[in-house]
Amino acid sequence: MPMHPMEKMLHQALFLQSAQRLDQCPPDEGLEVAFAGRSNAGKSSAINRLTGQRTLARTSKTPGRTQLLNFFQLDEERRLVDLPGYGYAKVSKSKRNEWQEHLDHYLSERQALVGLVLMMDIRHPLKDFDLLMLEWSAQANMPIHISRSKSLRGWRMSII
Numbered sequence: 071m072p073m074h075p076m077e078k079m080l081h082q083a084l085f086l087q088s089a090q091r092l093d094q095c096p097p098d099e100g101l102e103v104a105f106a107g108r109s110n111a112g113k114s115s116a117i118n119r120l121t122g123q124r125t126l127a128r129t130s131k132t133p134g135r136t137q138l139l140n141f142f143q144l145d146e147e148r149r150l151v152d153l154p155g156y157g158y159a160k161v162s163k164s165k166r167n168e169w170q171e172h173l174d175h176y177l178s179e180r181q182a183l184v185g186l187v188l189m190m191d192i193r194h195p196l197k198d199f200d201l202l203m204l205e206w207s208a209q210a211n212m213p214i215h216i217s218r219s220k221s222l223r224g225w226r227m228s229i230i
């Protein structure tokens with residue numbers, strides 16, 4: 071069966087760049103869908119699964135590894151963004167506040183952001199951060215798709 075054009079576009083994803091802060095992000099144009107969720111929720115794994123590339127986004131068994139926003143280019147105008155994980159207890163409070171500030175900044179300022187995927191470990195659903203994200207997206211009128219990881223029956227990913 072020929073590949074669906076959407077799938078084809080996802081499969082051609084390339085790593086573009088990482089950014090620590092909003093002013094390091096690629097030019098604020100085109101369209102971005104960002105993956106948000108707690109540290110270790112499965113954001114990077116979901117990006118790899120969607121793009122059919124096992125090592126595109128770095129995954130880790132150790133929570134709290136991705137402290138950067140990672141941008142993946144799909145075509146001239148579309149990108150996927152792997153957002154920093156949230157709620158990892160082992161980093162200092164000041165470091166956590168710093169990440170949160172960058173994340174808030176990205177969410178509230180980024181014009182290219184057109185949708186969010188909220189990754190949730192099905193065994194730990196709807197934690198404080200998830201609720202905050204849902205509230206924020208409702209209030210900002212930002213489409214949000216909840217995707218569950220780590221269900222006993224395997225992947226429960228549905229495409230946006």
Ligand SMILES: Nc1nc2c(ncn2[C@@H]2O[C@H](COP(=O)(O)OP(=O)(O)O)[C@@H](O)[C@H]2O)c(=O)[nH]1
Pocket residue numbers: 107108109110111112113114115116128129130131132133134136155189218219220221224225
């Ligand atoms: N069993 C299972 N493990 C998963 C699933 N999604 C992610 N993982 C594992 O959970 C850990 C964290 O995943 P990762 O994608 O790095 O999470 P991130 O911190 O949200 O980017 C890794 O060891 C993954 O292999 C899933 O759906 N099922």
Ligand SMILES: [Mg+2]
Pocket residue numbers: 113114115128129130136152155
């Ligand atoms: Mg990650």
